[in-house]
Amino acid sequence: MEERLVDEHQFKDILATWHGVGRSLLTLPKISRFKTGIRISVVSIDNTVQYIYEQHFKSYREVLLWYGQILDKMGI
Secondary structure, eight states: OEEEEEOHHHHHHHHHHHHHTTOOSSSOOEEEEETTEEEEEEEOTTSOEEEEESOOBSSHHHHHHHHHHHHHHHTO
């Protein structure tokens, strides 16, 4: 699977695409811990690309707070 780093705007666009086809966004993202921090990603609808948000987070709380704010802004 191809991996691409994306900014917040691109990440929101991918979420909007998934939301448009009826996918629950609460269970969609993959959150992973690395030596450099925690990252959040989602896969493309055709399952060929993993879109990784460019920012590293220091804690799960921080990444979940950020993601919750994204969903709130999207009105989901």
